[in-house]
Amino acid sequence: MKKLSAKIIIIIIIVFGVSTIIPRIILTSMGDFPEQEFFSSPLFLVGMFVTAFLTLSLFGLAIKYVIIDRIRSLSLATKQIALGNFELNIKSKGNDELTSLTQDFNKMAQELRANEYLNKEFVRNFSHEFKTPISAIKGYAELISSGDLTDKEIVEYSKIIASESTRLTHLSKSLLQLSILDSTSIVKANEKFNMSEQIRSVIQMLQLMWEEKGLELNLDIQEIYTTTNKELTYQIWKNIIENAINYSQKNQKLDITVKQEEKQIIFEITNYGLGISLEDQKHIYELFYVVEKSRHQTSSGIGLAITKKIIDKLNGDIHIDSQENEYTTFKVSLPI
Structure with missing residues (x-):
């Protein structure tokens, strides 16, 4: 009863x-x-x-x-x-169905308070991320239009405008993709392809980045064929490898391992840099969160947030292991 x-x-x-x-x-x-x-x-x-x-x-x-x-x-x-x-907290008394309902209501109000804060934080971060390149584009365009610059300065400022325009485009595309992921409950995972070849193509696409840093790549990639969403897995590898390159110290190693364990594809990447503190590790998948903002001012803090959402949609897992001033390892497992 x-x-x-x-x-x-x-x-x-x-x-x-x-x-x-x-x-x-x-x-x-x-x-x-x-x-x-x-x-x-x-x-x-x-x-x-x-x-x-x-x-x-x-x-x-x-x-x-x-x-x-x-x-x-x-x-x-x-x-x-x-x-x-949402600043409500109803006193619950007794131990019956209405008490449980009251406690659930208080939890709902608490979650709504948290969501309201996150929404406000999102708007602030969103505004800041878009304001920076727009301000730069506007400022340098005004300097060029003044007509008081040398040809060398015009070329230099034009390159900055082009760079900030590209950054703005990437931000827009990333936020659009994030919106699509949030609104999609089930993603198509019916494409059969060579995932190892896909990962190698991403590494090759980012060659200029890791060569510029003088990184030595240690690759141990098994040949693995899988059936999943090809476009989304490409985004995973691109975001994680690019992130590892950005946070690597110059003239260091970058270890990448791809293997199959039972019915799982295991991808591991280790970079040797400043590492990530335990406090930062709690927030790295949050939207707009950037580790070491002073060293990576061009990072938008969107890549890992998108990566985590994609991996969740594909029923996979992502883990981080890091020691400050030593290394950072990301491990991704996806069902084969």
Whole structure:
């Protein structure tokens, strides 16, 4: 039996008990009053009215305290939530279904408060990320249009405008992809291809980046064919490898391993740089979060957030192992 139902039954029993005691007290106080005359007397009608009134009043008060007041509190709180007031915490008492409902409501309000903060934080970060390249483009365009520059300065400033325009394009595409991932519950995973070849093509595409840093690549890549979403897995490898290159120290190693374990594809990449602190590791998959902002001012903090969402959509896992001033290893496992 439900706890709330049990309370109502107990209330009914108590009220019924009280309502039967009152007439007995009245009858006892009447003494030797003739039974026939008693039931036909006005006193009997008054007693019945008083008994019924007290019974209904007691039952109503008990139900009001146990159920109605608590439902009214939830109703008022719901209206406040609808108005955007998430700073609510209803006191829960007892141990029944309404208590559980109240506790769930408080959890909902807490989550809405957190989401409201995240939304505001997203808008702030979004505005900042777009404001920086737009301001640079506007500033250098105004300098060029002033006509007081040398040919060398015009070329230099034009390159900066082109670079910031490219950055703005990448930001827009990344946020669009993030939006698509959030709105898609199921992704297509029916393309058969050589994933090892795909990873090698990403490494080759990023060749200019790792050569510029003088990185020595140690590759251990097994040949693995799989059936999944080719476009999304390409995005995973591109984001993770590019991230590893960015955070590598110059003239260091970059270790990449790809292998099959049972029905899983295991991808590991290790770069040797400053590493990531335990505190930063808790936030690296958050949108716009950038480790070592002073060293990587061009990073938008979107890549790993997208990577994590893609891996989740493909029913995979991603783990990080890092020691500060030593190394950082990302391990991705995907179902084959």
